Each structure stands twice: as C-alpha cells, then as structure tokens.
Amino acid sequence: MNKFSQILGAVAAGLAVFIAAWFFIHAGHGGSTSAHAEDPAVAAATVQPGGAPIDSSKCILPVEQMRSSHMQVLDKWRHDSVRDGNRVYVNPEGAHFEKSLNTCLGCHNNNPMFCFMCHQYADVKPTCWDCHLSPMEVPQ
Amino acid sequence: MTMNQQRREFLKKAGLGALAGLGAAAGLFPAFALEKTDPSSFTQKPTPGKVRWGMLIDTRKCKQNCTECIVRCHHDHNVPDLSGTKNEVKWIWKSGYEEAFPTASQQFQTDEVKHRKVLTLCNHCAEAPCTRACPTEATFKRWDGIVSMDYHRCIGCRFCMAACPYGSRSFNWEDPRPHVRELTAAYPTRMRGVVEKCNFCSERLVKGDLPACVDSCPEKALIFGDLNDPNSEIRRMLAANQTMQRKPELGTLPSLFYII
Amino acid sequence: MIEKALKGGRGYWTWVAILLAVIGLGVTAYARQMTLGLGVTGMGRDISWGVYIAQFTFLVGVAASAVMLVLPYYLHNQKAFSKIVIVGEFLAVSAALMCMLFILADMGRPDRVLNVLLHPSPHSMVFWDVLVLNGYLFLNLISGWAVLGAERKGVAPAPWVKWLIYLSIPWAFSIHTVTAFLFAGLPGRHLWLTAVLAPRFLASAFAAGTAILILLTFILKRVAKFDAGDEARTKLAVLGAYAGVANLFFLGTEFFTAFYSNVPAHMHSLQYLYFGLDGQGPLVPYMWFSLIAGIISVGILLSPPLRRKTGMLIAACIGLVVSIWIDKGVGLVIGGFNPTPFEAIVDYIPTFTEISVTLGIWAIGLLVLTMLLKVAITVKTQET
DSSP states (O other): OOHHHHHHHHHHHHHHHHHHHHHHHHHHTTTOSSOGGGOHHHHHHHSOGGGOOOOTTSOSSOHHHHHHHHHHHHHHHHIIIIIIOOOEEEOTTOOEEESSHHHHHHHOOOHIIIIIHHHHHHTOOOOHHHHSOOTTOOOO | OOHHHHHHHHHHHHGGGGGGOOHHHHHHOOSOOOOOOOGGGSOSSOOTTSOOEEEEEETTTSOTTOOHHHHHHHHHTTOOOOTTSTTOOOSEEEEEHHHHSTTSOOTTOOHHHHTOEEEEEOOOOTTOHHHHHOSSSSEEEOTTSOEEEOTTTOOOOOHHHHHOTTOOOEEOSSOSGGGOSSOOTTSOOOOTTOEEOOOTTHHHHTTTOOOHHHHHOTTOOEEEEETTOTTSHHHHHHHHSOOBOSSGGGOOOOSEEEEO | OGGGGGOOOHHHHHHHHHHHHHHHHHHHHHHHHHHHOGGGSSOOSSSOOOHHHHHHHHHHHHHHTTHHHHIIIIIHOOGGGTTTHHHHHHHHHHHHHHHHHHHHHHOSOGGGTTHHHHSOOTTSHHHHHHHHHHHHHHHHHHHHHHHHHHHHHTSOOOHHHHHHHHHHHHHHHHHHHHHHHHHHTOTTOTTTOOTTHHHHHHHHHHHHHHHHHHHHHHHHHHHHOOOOOHHHHHHHHHHHHHHHHHHHHHHHHHHHHHHHHTOHHHHHHHHHHHTOBTTBOTTHHHHHHHHHHHHHHHHHHHOHHHHHSHHHHHHHHHHHHHHHHHIIIIIHHHHHHSSOTTSOOOOOOOOHHHHHHHHHHHHHHHHHHHHHHHHHHHHHHHHO
C-alpha cells in the first residue's frame, strides 16, 4: 500500500470516528451543545493523565523565540536529559518543565497543524517522527 | 475499564483521524494520554558514580515457560517482533544455562540446571567493551551505571555488537515500526540503521518505578537495586547467596547477577 | 595532468565503460540498500559484519603494501623500483578510497558519518582508523602527484615532498596496525583476541600487496607497453615470499597456542574454520584451499628457478592473492563471529545486493586506479 492511500484511509477513518464522536456527545446531551462542562466523560478528558504538577498552560518561551529556535531548544533538552540526566528546564519566568518532547506534545498535541504544516511550508524534513510517536499517529 | 483507559482507547482509535485537520476535532481531544514525570522527584543534575543500578535474577524462581517480563518489556519499549529471523531485535530473552554460562563449570551438572532457561539481557557492565568501541559515544556509561544508547547519534557501524561478549545488542536491519505489534505511545520506536538494547528502564526509574521486567515478574524472581548501597536489598541478597555473573573472566564487571 | 586520463585508445575506453557499467550496478544495489536497510544483506543479529568489512580489511593491507616499494626506493635507494614507485602509491590511493567506501556501505546511518569527527572518541579504534586512512590516502595522492608533476616538467620534486614520503612509511604500518586493533581489542571474539593479529595483518598485507603489484606490472606491460623490468619484479617477488612465510608462521603460532593450551574458547573459531565445529564447517574447503594455495605460492616465489618463469610467477602471485583474500576476506570476519556469544554456529551467505555493492566499490577503485595510472604512464613514457 502506498503512502498516499494510507493517509487517505486514515483520513477517512478519522472522519468517521469524528462524526461518530460528535453524534455520541450530542446524543448524550439530548442535542444540547452547551453542556460539555457538566459531562463527566468530557470533564475527565480534560484532566491531565498522571496529574503531573507541571504547569502546562504556559509555553516554555515566547512564541517568537520558539518559532525561531525550537530546534536548538529541543536538541539541547535531548542532550541534557539523555546524556547528563539534567531533566528540569526552568524558563525565564521561573516555571519548571520536564525536558521532554512529551512536555511540548502535552499541549501541542495536534502536530499535523502544529509541526507538519509549517515544516512543509518551510520545506524542512526533520526526522523526529521516525522514532517519536506523535499523538496523532498512534494507530489503533 | 476506567474512564481514562476508555479515553485512551478512543484516542488510539481516532488515531490519524485528526490528520484531516479538523480544528474542531482537535478541541475535542485537548490532552493526549502521555505519561508525565514528576519533576520534583529528581535533582538538577545527578552525581556520576553515586548510584550503580544492578539486578539479581533468581533462576530457581523463574518459571520455565513464563514470558511475562519479555512480553511486557518488548511491549513497553516498542521492540519489533522479528523473532526467528536474522534481523531479530530483542532486549530481554531466555537462553539455555549452558549457552549463557559457557565458561562456567558444566561437568557433572544436573540435567535440570543444564537445560534451565535463564533470562539474558544487557549486563550494564561497569567496564563495558561496547562503550569503549563506539566511535561517537552514541552508547555511553550513564551517571547511574546504565549503559545507555543515544539513538540520535548512532551511526550504525555495529562495533558495539562485535565488542559485546554477551550478544545483548540488536541492530535495526530494517524499519522496525511495521513490526511493532502494538505501539506504546509513552516510548519512542527506533529508526532503521541504529543499534538498540535494554535501557534498564531508565524512563521508569526517573519516575521512581522499578523496571518493567522486575515489576511484571509474577514470581518476584528479579531483584533490582543500587549496587553501591551496602544496605540495599540486592546487596543483602548478594551477600547471602552464592551468585554468578556471565563470563566474569573477561573483566567486564556485569551489573547482572544470577542465583543458579 | 588529469587531462591525460581522458585520452586513450579503444581498449582503454572499453575497459572504462565496463567499469562504469559495474559501478552502475553497484549504485543501483546501494540505492536498494539505502531504501530498505541493511537487512537486504546476508548479515544479521549474529553475523553482524560481512563482505563489506572483510573487503575493507583486505584492502587496508593492499594500501599499506605500497610501502614495499616506497621504503626500499626512498630509504635504501633501490633504483630498480624507480619506474613503479608511483604505481604503488596510486594503488594505495585507490585501495584506501575503496576502504572508506566499504566502511560507508556498511554503515546503518551513513547520513551521520560526520558524527565520527563531531564527537571524536579517542577510546574508539574506529576514530583512529578514520584518521589514519584519510591521512594515508592524501599522503600518497599528494606525494605521488607532486613527484609525477615534477618529473613531467623535468625538475626535481619540491623538498617538502620528501618529508611527506618519509612520513608515509611509518603511516603505512600504522593503518594496518590500527585496523588489526579494531578486531584485536574486542573481548569474547577469540579468533581476533590475539596479540599476533597486527603482525599477521602486516605480513599478509605485504605478501598479497606485492603479489598484486607484480601482477599490475605484467598488466601494464601488456596493455600500456610499460615495463617495470624483471629486476623490480624479482625483488618484489622475494619481498612477497618472505612476507608470505611470516604470514604462514604467524598462522602456525595461532594453531599452536590454541590447541596446545586446549582452552576451548581459543580453539572454537579455528575448529569451525578448518575442521568444522559441531558438525558444521561450511568454510572448511575454502580455508584448506587458502592454506595449500598459500604454501605452494610462497614455495614458488622462494625458488629462483621457478619464479624466473613468467607463467609460474603469475600463477604464484594469483595463488597468494586468492589465498590471503580467502583468509582475510572470508575466514577472519565470519570465523570471528562463529561461534556466537551463545555458542551457536550461524551461517552467512552474502546476497546479490551485497555482492553488487561490493563489485561496484571494486569497480570505483579500479576506475580511479586506471585513471591515475594512465596519467602516470603517459607522463613517464612521454619523457623517454
């Protein structure tokens, strides 16, 4: 099977699941669209699994800085954590983060939008996803 | 099934679906089920040589047809299933006593011991020949005694494989991903062309958990601990029992010990 | 001077075309290997090195053997070698180039080859091997080219060339010593774990290398009307003969130590190669052929009446090269991995892809050698 038909299949499957989920959620609320917060399933979904005390609502560095140098940050993090065991990053505001790609993916989980689109536009081909499983591509 | 597991299953099934680029969909699944580390449990930078992780394997307790630890390890670390081929990749497996300890005394040994299956994995040697042979320090001795792999740096020359006297290293002769039975999101896979091996579950140790094999053993046949701490359970067990290391005559000082 | 490689007769261009075709085959095969991974070779978990590393080991020896001409000519003023010193130097250049290509072909991630220099690791023998091989290639290329350029202009070579040449002499010994150390420092691989490996590598290199040089002089006489002279050939034959004797002697000492001491680990690989171990000995016929061919060839080269006969000399040289190629190119690597750390015997059969890549690299080496020698011989024959 070629890559294109794989992606096409995946897109189709995803669409189907999305529509099914939409119906499931709507059925659960009798057609109401404003009751998400009261729904225990959805509330559970927004809780960080593992309950890590990491403030994941913030970005580690300002957006502009991340846009220009996220690759250096990731490379430095990788080196520090894999080779030196130095796993804690403290940003200029004093917030603590774990030096891990998972820290980024915890919020920026939609990596087709967050990573791929821009990389495609800039025509860069990082090899991150040869090994790291992006949240969106863990198959069934 | 808990809600969280259900959600994880759901997300797994949704999988590539979000590739469709549906912004609304992304809003529906805000948190991906990645396990996070508690950063309060580790210091800024560990002191090298303070800790030396080691393992004691009680082969008397290890059930001969049990493969819990192997299945669990290979699942958790996305080890591809290429068993029975020349391209096989393995982190932990069972070998015959005679093959694992070829230089140990075999004469007049009972048949039961001779044919006993013993667990074999990376020995995390204190004097590791593989780290010496590596031309890029892609495999290196960590601060805690673990012989670690930097998959980003490995050039795939396989010198470490020739240097390892225990056959503990595997090379990715092909793209491993299609051969991973069930992908585990919490740990990366490897790419084609790099060497891999047991990492003593460094990703679990950092969270304060025991290695997956130790954790999953129903017989509690694996003891894990700090060899540098004279009061650790493993050190007490080593003092109280007659133990063996594999090929000790090579001077590699394995961190794995066996009770036969 | 390089333009001289672009002028040639029909024979020359036919030969170049054949080499280009083989290179094409090799490139296609390598493209397949790059796409699918090294799994397309016969190598695997247990026999993790194969034809590529074996060719590399053999060719380091060929590269080093240029010293068999350079040393007598420049240090002992052996004028008999004046016409062919350049042949030795250019042979070393092409052999060193092939060595590096074989290493590259064997790498799982050739895209990261520069990591060897970005993260220099003096504790690794590979790091030193990369340094000495590159150094040796350029030493020979620069000094050979400079001497030839001076000869073309009818002037003496610049003084600095002499120092490069002197440096290349110990450097030649270093490349094969470091290559032996790649193997000889690995615990648990008992065929390699021997102090006599480096001396044996040098002896076999000088034997096979001089034999190749003698064969090259015959080829050049035939196709380029460039005769190095019988005196040069005889001197080379004697050097090759004694190097061959030393090689056989070192092999004998390996047998003695392994079998007299009766230490199983030391005997296993030799048993596997020469007698079969646990009833498995796929290489036994090859190893005995290598041993017998080696003994006969060295015998011919040692005997003045026999080596004076051209046919005998050519046969002995071919016999010696084949013998050492089997010993170093087949037995050394596969025998080193058998038995495995788990006392198993594992077979290794190179695949078509692997053999095609190997042939392709040999063809690149031969093409470079052909062009370099074309330049050298054109310069040398024009002035006379």
